[in-house]
Amino acid sequence: SKLKGFRMLFPEDGEYVPDLSSKGENEETIVFDSFNKKTNIQYDGQLDYHQEKSFANDKDTMLDIVSGRNSYKGKYEERELSDKIVYSAQKKSSFDDVDEKNNFSYRFFGYVKSKKKEYLGIxxxxxxxxxxxxxxxxxxxxxxxxxVRKIIDSITFLKVKKEK
Known part of the structure; x- marks a missing residue:
């Protein structure tokens, strides 16, 4: 990340999209896309990093935001890792107006909250x-x-000291 707030694996054939990415004082948006000609699979992603934002501490607020952005009304899986808690969900979308056999997409989304520092998440x-x-x-x-799980699980929050 340009704010040097976190590090993660990046898709091998992924390309950073500077026009859709941005950086502020305590937040950053990273957008990438990827297209594999051999498999005909397009893959894109967006990560929104928040530090020192009060809403980033409230799991329910963050999941409401994520649900709204993804038109999702279901539950989230919660996984606790050594340095973070990962909330994840997924959905399949079909496009009825497209007369092609591959008229669907899978979306995976959620929220990653640091366990080591308050007000920090993605x-x-x-x-x-x-x-x-x-x-x-x-x-x-x-x-x-x-x-997705490999990328999300690879997220490491940087310059984070355990608060007492």
Whole structure:
């Protein structure tokens, strides 16, 4: 991150999108996209980093924000890791107005909250779809979910000291 607030794995064929990314004093948005010609899978993501923001401490507020941005009304899975808590959800969207066999996408989204520092977290959203709807596409939910989990679990908050 340009704020040097966190580090994470980045998709091998992912490209940073500077026009959609931004940096403020205590927040940063990182947008990337990726397209694999062999598999015909397009994959894009957005991460919104918040530090020293009171709302970042309130799990319910953050999940309401994430739910609103993703038109989601369901529950979130909660996983506690050594340095963070990961809240995640997913949904499949179908596009009825597209007359192609690959007319769907998978979206994985949620919130990562630091356990070591108050008021610190990252909203995330990743979307996987078939780039060309009429061509062969090997998009599988399990494989997409595995990629997202690997990236999210790799997030390390930097310059964070345990508060007492």
């Amino acid at each position: 909203e995330y959203s990743f979307r996987f779809s078939c780039y060309k709807g009429k061509e062969v596409c090997s998009l599988k939910k399990e494989e997409a979910e595995k990629k």
